[in-house]
Amino acid sequence: MTNESAKIKVESLQSDVLKAKNLEISIGKLPKEEWTEEPMGPTPMPDIKDLRSWDMKLLQKYPPFYAPFCDMCCLCTYGKCDLTGGAHGACGIDLTAQQARIVMIACAIGCACHAAHARHLVHHLIEKFGPNTALEAPDIAVEAPLTRLICGFKPKTMRDLEIGLDYVEKQVTTVLAAAHTGQEGSALDFESKALHIGMCDLLGMEIGDIAQIAAWNFPKGDPEAKLVEIGLGTIDRTKPVVLMVGHNVATGVEVTNYLRKSNNYGEVEVCAICCTALDQTRYDTGSKIVGSIGSQLRFIRSGIPDVVMVDEQCVRCDAIEEAKKIQAPFIATNEKICQGLKDRTADPTDEIIEDLVSGKEPAALIFDPDKAAEVAVRVAIEVMPKRKKLSSLVDISEVQNIASGCKQCDICERNCPNNLPIPEAMAKAKEGDLSMFQEFWDLCVGCGRCGQNCPNDIDPLSVIASAGDALFKDDKFMIRAGRGQIRDTEIRNVGAPIVLGEIPGIIAIVGCANYPNGPKEVARIAEEFLKRRYIVTVSGCAAMDIARMKDDEGKTLYERYPGEFDAGGLVNVGSCVSNSHIVGAAVKVASIFARRNLRGNFEEIADYILNRVGACGIAWGAMSQKAASIATGCNRFGIPVIIGPHGAKYRRQYLGRSDKDESWMVIDARSGNEMYAAPAPENLIYAGESVEECMVEAAKLCLRPSDNFKGRAVKLTHWIDLHKRFYGCMPPDVDKYVRIEADIPVTLKDEITPILEEKGWSPREIPDPTLLRRLVRKVKE
Ligand code: SF4
Numbered sequence: 001m002t003n004e005s006a007k008i009k010v011e012s013l014q015s016d017v018l019k020a021k022n023l024e025i026s027i028g029k030l031p032k033e034e035w036t037e038e039p040m041g042p043t044p045m046p047d048i049k050d051l052r053s054w055d056m057k058l059l060q061k062y063p064p065f066y067a068p069f070c071d072m073c074c075l076c077t078y079g080k081c082d083l084t085g086g087a088h089g090a091c092g093i094d095l096t097a098q099q100a101r102i103v104m105i106a107c108a109i110g111c112a113c114h115a116a117h118a119r120h121l122v123h124h125l126i127e128k129f130g131p132n133t134a135l136e137a138p139d140i141a142v143e144a145p146l147t148r149l150i151c152g153f154k155p156k157t158m159r160d161l162e163i164g165l166d167y168v169e170k171q172v173t174t175v176l177a178a179a180h181t182g183q184e185g186s187a188l189d190f191e192s193k194a195l196h197i198g199m200c201d202l203l204g205m206e207i208g209d210i211a212q213i214a215a216w217n218f219p220k221g222d223p224e225a226k227l228v229e230i231g232l233g234t235i236d237r238t239k240p241v242v243l244m245v246g247h248n249v250a251t252g253v254e255v256t257n258y259l260r261k262s263n264n265y266g267e268v269e270v271c272a273i274c275c276t277a278l279d280q281t282r283y284d285t286g287s288k289i290v291g292s293i294g295s296q297l298r299f300i301r302s303g304i305p306d307v308v309m310v311d312e313q314c315v316r317c318d319a320i321e322e323a324k325k326i327q328a329p330f331i332a333t334n335e336k337i338c339q340g341l342k343d344r345t346a347d348p349t350d351e352i353i354e355d356l357v358s359g360k361e362p363a364a365l366i367f368d369p370d371k372a373a374e375v376a377v378r379v380a381i382e383v384m385p386k387r388k389k390l391s392s393l394v395d396i397s398e399v400q401n402i403a404s405g406c407k408q409c410d411i412c413e414r415n416c417p418n419n420l421p422i423p424e425a426m427a428k429a430k431e432g433d434l435s436m437f438q439e440f441w442d443l444c445v446g447c448g449r450c451g452q453n454c455p456n457d458i459d460p461l462s463v464i465a466s467a468g469d470a471l472f473k474d475d476k477f478m479i480r481a482g483r484g485q486i487r488d489t490e491i492r493n494v495g496a497p498i499v500l501g502e503i504p505g506i507i508a509i510v511g512c513a514n515y516p517n518g519p520k521e522v523a524r525i526a527e528e529f530l531k532r533r534y535i536v537t538v539s540g541c542a543a544m545d546i547a548r549m550k551d552d553e554g555k556t557l558y559e560r561y562p563g564e565f566d567a568g569g570l571v572n573v574g575s576c577v578s579n580s581h582i583v584g585a586a587v588k589v590a591s592i593f594a595r596r597n598l599r600g601n602f603e604e605i606a607d608y609i610l611n612r613v614g615a616c617g618i619a620w621g622a623m624s625q626k627a628a629s630i631a632t633g634c635n636r637f638g639i640p641v642i643i644g645p646h647g648a649k650y651r652r653q654y655l656g657r658s659d660k661d662e663s664w665m666v667i668d669a670r671s672g673n674e675m676y677a678a679p680a681p682e683n684l685i686y687a688g689e690s691v692e693e694c695m696v697e698a699a700k701l702c703l704r705p706s707d708n709f710k711g712r713a714v715k716l717t718h719w720i721d722l723h724k725r726f727y728g729c730m731p732p733d734v735d736k737y738v739r740i741e742a743d744i745p746v747t748l749k750d751e752i753t754p755i756l757e758e759k760g761w762s763p764r765e766i767p768d769p770t771l772l773r774r775l776v777r778k779v780k781e
């Protein structure tokens, strides 16, 4: 165990100065209570090297495929080094290792982001509620599965969580050190470190979320968490509006507390963008979710917010400038985003308010959440009548005139990540037809790059927002508030059907909003798998965007499907940090259903998930380093992830070689024999081109070597049905996934049997699969 803590027990001690019996001395931090029910596994608090052999097993099965986005390196002053044509840099690194290094750095940034967020929360909550605040939740005995699994202890109190964070922070430092010039030179070892830090990232997220769930009494695994409002049109513009942007809800919670304390609750509209919004509604269901990250520019420019307050992560760096344009005071609250502002934390509250309201200062940096919250509310109330919801969008009457100035140079279209045909829309708008810009309302990811690059100072994003003003008002939906963990009782109910394959899979739709064709794509994916009675879990921006589709009766998927972790359930776990509960659910299947020990036992549990738990992540709009890290962390746990076409810019996928039978051998835990198990799951991280391809691939990636014949038939039915629907034919490799005749879905027997005959198929045994020889129950003679 690499943690620097130690507990020493001495039965009797006698020296010149001391005489003692049953003495117990603790050095360093230790959990409040010892965990005695489970024996310690082989890798508590693993270093990079401790799980390297597991990583190499994965990387052998799923070799990294690099699509170099940049083949130069400019990390040190020997460079720039051109690494093309097999050249090595001045430090000796080659292009493959350099690509892997960049991926690893991205994952380390992602992990650091969540860990720092969790550290801020835990520190703040210990200050507020004390170190002994209990972490319990009803019906959840295994309340911190990732901490148990990775660290080998069972956290009971807020203070215990610090031990896990110490571990994560140490790993981030070590992984980042490997990126320095003249350190690691192997692509596979960079990948092992990326997998390691991805795993640590999930641990940091779990710590952050269980801390806030416990202290602020967020829903604790509640399948019936309340429905809350989401959408730009839900914000009451007749009230003073405080807008929060980011991921850390510490100040948002205090905004609600201050409103209640000052009897202003309901008088001020509290709304937020990105994960702060999801967490805010876990605390206060009267708050509103504006939307995912892509709504920042549109909403600020609309002039509706009277105060723009930011915390951390996924906040636009120009949010402060955009707030100035609408004369809304800007408040930064977290040390990761200081924006060059003067620290006003120690200044008298009234003085800060006076400066912001009078316009003497357009912005303030306030690290104290209570003070920042009071300032935000009072300033919003006082500035609203002065600024009169000043908007920086173009007036609709001006659009035709603006469009007339367009030179049709195409620069905006070339800079648009989704290649939206802006020049064509401008040509139509010049004639008074705004229909194309209205269509862009849902397709534009709100990055603002078109306007930044227009040589004629035209801002197409503002035109989109103005043209869509009518849509703006109707932009109202309902979403279920984040429920947090999955309950043990739910795992008990679904454990067997998941492992045997009778529930066809867990589809986790997560991540950011950089979609190729707008947010409705994620709703479409969710609906497809809900109808097929998969368990659909969602989080973060994807959870918000899934709400943006209504049926004919005006109901969103959250209103139509239950929030239970069960077949056909739509489970919104919460914000980005709640992603940890989705992986935690897979871990709990191994622990609660299969009774595998969790404690410090990562490799065995990951092996169990890879071979038996049909889960697949979909990060269709993955954009950030955090998303790279989360996906890579899921991969280390044996969970495959599909990313959208923009995800290819992460530059690395883990793709299995289905043509190489030797890659798909598993060990049969009953006999110790090696057996062919087919490419299941076929890939670990895969960039899909279209939403249709994504759905087919997701169904396929839920196949597992351990499926029983009934489960395999169910999974094949869904995969084949989707394949036929979207590609118009039977999957060409269907024969690989039929092990015995009973695997063939009854309704497809007539179609599949001739294919099997043609391919010379013969039945094979269903393995009790593992990649770890030590798990073989019978030693081979
Ligand atoms: S780190 Fe290596 S490859 Fe990169 S610039 Fe320096 S010498 Fe060149």
Ligand code: SF4
Pocket (backbone or CB within 6 Å): 412, 415, 416, 417, 418, 419, 420, 422, 443, 444, 445, 446, 447, 448, 449, 450, 451, 460, 461
């Ligand atoms: S703001 Fe919208 S239209 Fe402009 S470049 Fe970004 S995605 Fe394209």
Ligand code: SF4
Pocket (backbone or CB within 6 Å): 405, 406, 407, 408, 409, 410, 411, 412, 413, 422, 423, 426, 453, 454, 455, 456, 457, 458, 460
């Ligand atoms: S960059 Fe500006 S001028 Fe060029 S096509 Fe786009 S909007 Fe028109």
